[in-house]
Amino acid sequence: MASFYGFEPRNPLFLGTAQYPSPAILADAVKRSGAEVVTVSLRRESAGEGAGQSFWGLIRELGVRVLPNTAGCHTVKEAVTTAQMAREVFGTDWIKLEVIGEDDTLQPDVVGLIEAARILSDDGFQVFPYTTEDIVVAGRLVDAGCEVLMPWGAPIGSGRGLNNPYGLRTLRRHFPEIPLVVDAGIGLPSHAAQAMELGYDGILLNTAVAKAGDPAAMAEAFALAIRAGRLALEAQPIEARDMAAPSTPVMGKAFLA
């Protein structure tokens, strides 16, 4: 199993906590998935409300690690300040670093991402950058101090799966030693299995579980798919071929023509 800054989960599903029908269903989904890490965020707190306090209580009861994000940040400055606030509130050096560059696709601003990753790594953060499958950007992120990379499968929330399996495979081959997590765009367990079969070390997803008709069942389905994909990789799949090759031995077959 891969090590994410020294943490080696048995189940490499990173589950988002947003958009569930209720806190109880969120808790069920986390438990049934067996996820050991959940993603969380920060929002403006109003004095009378305290919604953030009850949410944090729920997450602590689940006994899982948290990976705070910088969702919604469009500049380096915003992302760095958000990360610093998250470190204090959640008590972890982990940060899922998002610097968004374009609103229709929520594509990362990779230039800002690299700069923010360097600032945060130098400040002692353990950065999980939400990036693209671009191998040059990936190299710069590693140079900036990132020991994990999280390329997108497809735009956040789109459920389209792996838009560019070739690019993701290339990234895997270029960085055999870096733990890689497909983050965003996953819609079905089969997408997660495909990423694991490509040699990815983990899957980060939220919408595909939270917005499913039965989030807890879907969470379990993803856990099974991730395990299946990993097992398949370790079992060394056959190569695809263009022509048929009989699987049943022909020797000794009755001659009936």
Next chain:
Amino acid sequence: MTLLLNGAPQEIAGRTLAEALAELGFSGRIVATALNGDFVPARKRAETPLNDGDRIEVVSPMQGG
């Protein structure tokens, strides 16, 4: 003085960030703060003076993906 608290104008009497947070009812809450876009650690709130027109952000945990 008038501050912008999470984007909305707010009159406060306190002279430091810690005093303002107490006055606004955030005592005992798990929150993080920023002043004019810069993070202010909890331990420095009492020594962080405020000025008219300052922008304060007060955030707490929420669901995220």
